[in-house]
Amino acid sequence: MAQMRRTPARTAPVTLQAHARLEVETPGQGFTDITREAAAFLAETEAASGLLVLFCRHTSASLTIQENADPDVRRDLLTALDRLAPRDLGWVHDLEGPDDMPAHVRALVTDSGLSIPVIDGRLALGTWQGIYLIEHRDAPHRRDIVMLFTGTARN
Amino acid sequence: MAQMRRTPARTAPVTLQAHARLEVETPGQGFTDITREAAAFLAETEAASGLLVLFCRHTSASLTIQENADPDVRRDLLTALDRLAPRDLGWVHDLEGPDDMPAHVRALVTDSGLSIPVIDGRLALGTWQGIYLIEHRDAPHRRDIVMLFTGTARN
Amino acid sequence: MAQMRRTPARTAPVTLQAHARLEVETPGQGFTDITREAAAFLAETEAASGLLVLFCRHTSASLTIQENADPDVRRDLLTALDRLAPRDLGWVHDLEGPDDMPAHVRALVTDSGLSIPVIDGRLALGTWQGIYLIEHRDAPHRRDIVMLFTGTARN
Numbered sequence: 076m077a078q079m080r081r082t083p084a085r086t087a088p089v090t091l092q093a094h095a096r097l098e099v100e101t102p103g104q105g106f107t108d109i110t111r112e113a114a115a116f117l118a119e120t121e122a123a124s125g126l127l128v129l130f131c132r133h134t135s136a137s138l139t140i141q142e143n144a145d146p147d148v149r150r151d152l153l154t155a156l157d158r159l160a161p162r163d164l165g166w167v168h169d170l171e172g173p174d175d176m177p178a179h180v181r182a183l184v185t186d187s188g189l190s191i192p193v194i195d196g197r198l199a200l201g202t203w204q205g206i207y208l209i210e211h212r213d214a215p216h217r218r219d220i221v222m223l224f225t226g227t228a229r230n
Numbered sequence: 231m232a233q234m235r236r237t238p239a240r241t242a243p244v245t246l247q248a249h250a251r252l253e254v255e256t257p258g259q260g261f262t263d264i265t266r267e268a269a270a271f272l273a274e275t276e277a278a279s280g281l282l283v284l285f286c287r288h289t290s291a292s293l294t295i296q297e298n299a300d301p302d303v304r305r306d307l308l309t310a311l312d313r314l315a316p317r318d319l320g321w322v323h324d325l326e327g328p329d330d331m332p333a334h335v336r337a338l339v340t341d342s343g344l345s346i347p348v349i350d351g352r353l354a355l356g357t358w359q360g361i362y363l364i365e366h367r368d369a370p371h372r373r374d375i376v377m378l379f380t381g382t383a384r385n
Numbered sequence: 386m387a388q389m390r391r392t393p394a395r396t397a398p399v400t401l402q403a404h405a406r407l408e409v410e411t412p413g414q415g416f417t418d419i420t421r422e423a424a425a426f427l428a429e430t431e432a433a434s435g436l437l438v439l440f441c442r443h444t445s446a447s448l449t450i451q452e453n454a455d456p457d458v459r460r461d462l463l464t465a466l467d468r469l470a471p472r473d474l475g476w477v478h479d480l481e482g483p484d485d486m487p488a489h490v491r492a493l494v495t496d497s498g499l500s501i502p503v504i505d506g507r508l509a510l511g512t513w514q515g516i517y518l519i520e521h522r523d524a525p526h527r528r529d530i531v532m533l534f535t536g537t538a539r540n
Contacts, residue, residue: 076437077409079410079419081407081408081422081426083405083430084426084430085405087401087403088401088402089399089400089402091241092242092381092382093239093241094347095236097236097237099233100232102232111425112236117234120239125402126535130345130354133356134359136356145478147477148486150474151477151478151489154491164310166306167302168302179303179306179307180306183307183310183340184493187295187344188346190274190345190438190500192404192440192531194531199440200442201442201443201444204497221349225281225535245399246396246397246398247399247435247537248397248438250393251391251392252390252391252451253389253390254389255387256386264389267391271394274393274394275394283502285509287510288511289514319464319468321456322462323458334452336460337451338449338462338494339463339469339494342499343450343501347476363387374511380435380535381434
């Protein structure tokens with residue numbers, strides 16, 4: 076049996092929402108760390124505590140939270156995604172090229188959106204967690220992410 | 231390095247939550263577009279800006295955001311899910327039939343819930359994004375989805 | 386065509402956020418049911434309606450909502466995760482052992498966060514849904530989960 080321990084709940088009012096768009100020019104397939112941009116948005120909003128939602132407005136790119144220390148992890152994650160959604164599977168939808176349908180499958184098994192608590196003005200990420208946009212297409216693309224904060228601001 | 235650009239944050243109060251249940255009778259395995267129902271719920275609520283959460287109350291059906299243009303994409307996604315969670319893998323849990331355990335695995339790798347920002351009264355979906363319920367079982371099922379909006383209403 | 390039916394929207398104010406940390410000592414690879422802890426947090430907060438977000442602060446453990454009836458389902462899900470992310474794939478990142486990189490891949494295809502509506506003071510889970518922390522590493526680990534409620538409280 077797993078041991079569990081829960082801290083007492085801390086409460087605050089909910090007074091504010093704020094949103095912004097983040098545009099990312101990706102260099103093609105791979106991971107782009109957007110943690111700093113999310114933190115900058117929270118700083119600009121003077122967010123104190125609440126919820127940050129990130130939403131990717133595309134179906135051939137997606138979001139994930141992954142290890143930010145060893146870059147080999149991201150390299151291996153690309154290998155894993157290649158294996159989960161190979162190019163040469165005889166996809167019916169191939170008008171946009173052999174990397175298009177695998178991109179949709181990779182978006183399916185990862186996340187279109189992320190929800191991250193904000194506590195004491197900071198993202199409640201673990202030490203080794205970074206927020207990444209994953210470009211699934213070969214070619215560079217301009218990607219649109221919506222950031223939405225709901226909570227309370229410093230006063 | 232990826233280029234990034236962030237728009238200034240726009241803020242609004244948070245005054246309102248609203249929820250409703252959406253019941254979907256699925257025709258068996260496949261994708262059902264529920265975007266229009268989500269939009270109708272927001273219209274009824276007179277939602278201006280905030281967050282829409284959709285939650286699927288089942289473990290053999292799930293949700294995803296995927297391309298809404300070419301139906302071949304959904305066909306290929308079913309092929310991909312079949313490959314990720316085949317029927318003939320010697321599953322221990324098979325009392326409810328050979329399509330039951332693969333259904334749980336497919337629910338595991340897709341989404342039980344979706345979080346979508348609402349801006350200027352509209353879902354902040356990209357041009358090619360639709361919201362889908364994925365039925366993973368062979369037989370028709372009645373599926374229950376909870377929709378929850380948190381934000382502010384038009385006045 | 387799928388038949389759909391939508392209940393009228395019910396509204397409430399948004400007045401409150403509350404957060405707490407849940408620490409789970411996992412016994413190694415496997416599923417730990419944390420539904421009861423999430424419900425206890427809501428009870429302590431006197432949550433009436435709104436949104437509960439759970440967030441896992443690790444990249445080699447993750448969250449999911451899955452069937453809570455037959456334990457064989459979780460056994461089969463582990464088999465499925467083993468197949469989706471095998472150990473012997475020649476991962477580059479292997480400093481922390483052969484179970485580390487597969488753990489990141491399993492976190493990638495499952496969820497770092499969950500968003501669950503709360504209605505009438507209760508999690509809007511389906512009858513057969515439980516909330517699980519999935520430990521992907523072999524060894525026991527202490528895992529940190531942040532719980533955040535946004536909504537309104539009983540008065």
